[in-house]
Amino acid sequence: MASAALPLAANWGALLEGDARPTFYLLAGLGAGLFFFFKGFRTWRHMRLIQDTPTSRIRSMALGRVELYGQAVEKAELTAPLTGAACVYYRYQIEEEVQGNKHRSWRTVDSGSSSAWPFYLEDDTGRVAVDPREATLELPPDYREINPDLTGALGNFLAERGVDTHSFFVFRKKLRFTEWHISPGEHVYVLGVAQERGGMVHERRVRIAEKLAALKADPEAMAHLDSDGDGSVSAEEWDVARRLIVAEVERAGFDDRVVVGKGEHSGTPFYISDRDEKAVVKEHLWKARASVFGGAVLSLFCLGGLLHRVGILWG
Amino acid sequence: MSWIILAVFAFTFVGAVLYAVGLYNGLVNLKHAVVRAWANIDVLLKQRHDELPKLVNTVKGYMQHEKEVLTRITEARSAYARASGPEQQAQADAEMRGALGRLFAVAENYPELKADTSFQMLQERISAIEEQIADRREFYNHSVNVFNVRIEQIPDVFMANLMRLEARELFRAAEEERRDVEVSFP
Structure with a gap:
């Protein structure tokens, strides 16, 4: 094809002689x-x-x-x-x-x-x-x-x-x-x-942090967390509370923090x-x-x- | 006429090159898909591995007379930490599933443990991870199957030989999982 370009270029004038429309159609057809x-x-x-x-x-x-x-x-x-x-x-x-x-x-x-x-x-x-x-x-x-x-x-x-x-x-x-x-x-x-949608991840974190702060500020709820009754909330007891809050936030509509769409720079159709x-x-x-x-x-x-x-x- | 013959050859040559590039890229893509499918299982195995100390801490207060059950969990966890490569990890995973299954079965005998919120949450979380691992195992096996079939099929086999690609191992169920379950009626 490349070698065909030389005589084509040399005879370019012949392509445009008379009615040039067929030439344009043929070029368009070749491109298409x-x-x-x-x-x-x-x-x-x-x-x-x-x-x-x-x-x-x-x-x-x-x-x-x-x-x-x-x-x-x-x-x-x-x-x-x-x-x-x-x-x-x-x-x-x-x-x-x-x-x-x-x-x-x-x-x-x-x-x-x-x-x-x-x-x-x-x-x-x-x-x-x-x-x-x-x-x-x-x-x-x-x-x-x-x-x-x-x-x-x-x-x-x-x-x-x-x-x-x-x-x-x-x-x-x-x-x-x-x-x-x-x-x-x-x-x-x-x-x-x-x-993961960046905005959703941030929003989820904020919601969880807000709920944890509210829990800490509530002495009655904190006392309820103390399951072994030793007068203080241990790391394990706090972890249970945190997990419950995460589950609650996710149930409340954050289940679409992962979205399927067109990936950026992924090359995937x-x-x-x-x-x-x-x-x-x-x-x-x-x-x-x-x-x-x-x-x-x-x-x-x-x-x-x-x-x-x-x-x-x-x- | 020779120009047209030349053009036909040119199209055939370009087409063959594009086809070969497509086959090559397709096989590279498949090879990485298998690696990625395994890595996605590994992520979950690690997540489960990280939940185990919390589970053992929660249950040991209630199940002091079930040392054998807890020891089996700890051993399976250590086996997983030592395992390298899909085959050994699959083996460690099978041991872990057996140990966890035993633990949750024994827990049925301890009503206070079953009522413990922390235990309920951990059990729920570990069960959810187990389900996801099962799905991803299936996904991995499907990826491996596609890869293994492709590298043996014509025309991919020629490119696969040039690339020296070899068949991958499936994530097989452990022997004890394949055994028939004995059900006895009173």
Whole structure:
């Protein structure tokens, strides 16, 4: 390919002779082909990572890269904007049909997601918070419709978002609405990085320190701690009290001090899917194959076209 | 035409290099995943090890006639401190689980001990650690299994041979744990 660049450069003028558009299309095709070729290998590496990472149980998962499979549980009450469905996560896209020179295509006019809201993942051993920011979500659309009824909640939502539904006078634009969401109770696959949230750790420490200080200041409670009745609270007796307080603080909502999300500088991809591991691997495999072979064929085709235009091939 | 043939060769070569790099990095990743899975068990074994003196101090006041049970715990703890490497640590862990199981069974005969808050907390904590160790053992074995299968499979076997990778040992249950439990009915 590199050696092909020399005659291409020498005959650059021939590429731009007459109608230059085919040359640009061929160059764009060559670039896209190379992009898909390399992207295919990246997808394949991720597929192997998914295959090679055993699924952890939530109660015993370690910090670092984890693969989890469990049921989604709401942390905040969310409603999907297009369908009004209760969910733990949503993403939506509103597109408008636009007429190009030769073809019609869809242009996004509004999109959004609830990625700022974490949700819980629960298996039969425990639960953990999942922060979906920067996740690659592999969800099939739950709702896709062209020009649905825009009265009611959907119309109000569009007005709220400032989406104009009219093209000219009373004529309506052709709009396509797509929504993806994860419902409470749905089984979810997650590959990400489990990490302690710095803020939560500090908040937990402060809460424990406050409770211990309050205990020390209460003579009656301190007397109750003196289980052997020797008139003083020994180190062991104090340790029991401290442990009880730690357990109480953790029960009171600090169970999400560990969160699964996109790890910083970890190199681990962050996937959320509503399918199981097998289906995720299968999808990655065909995507990788299609990308590598499709990218190579597209590149070769475009390269052949460029060489033909400069008269080197089939000239 | 020769340009296209050259380009096809170039793509095949680049593809083969990327594939080989992917296999190599994948195996390196697996090798470290096994080490990490073991280290994650070790963290819990150490946590349990640190809880034991508190447990022994709590129970010895109540169980003065159960010296054999307490000695077994202390010996198992020392065995763990001496153990090095997964195999020896697995052995020490099995001894410790046996000793703790015996202690908690004997504790059933001491209602005052069972009512002791400190003992209840320690028992709860150690049981929770035991459950986590069991999960992580399973996780470790799964990691080892993936690694061992990969290094024997084509095409990974060629890269694994170049890297001189060898199969890892599973964390096996001790002989006494595999023995059938005898249940007798009156």
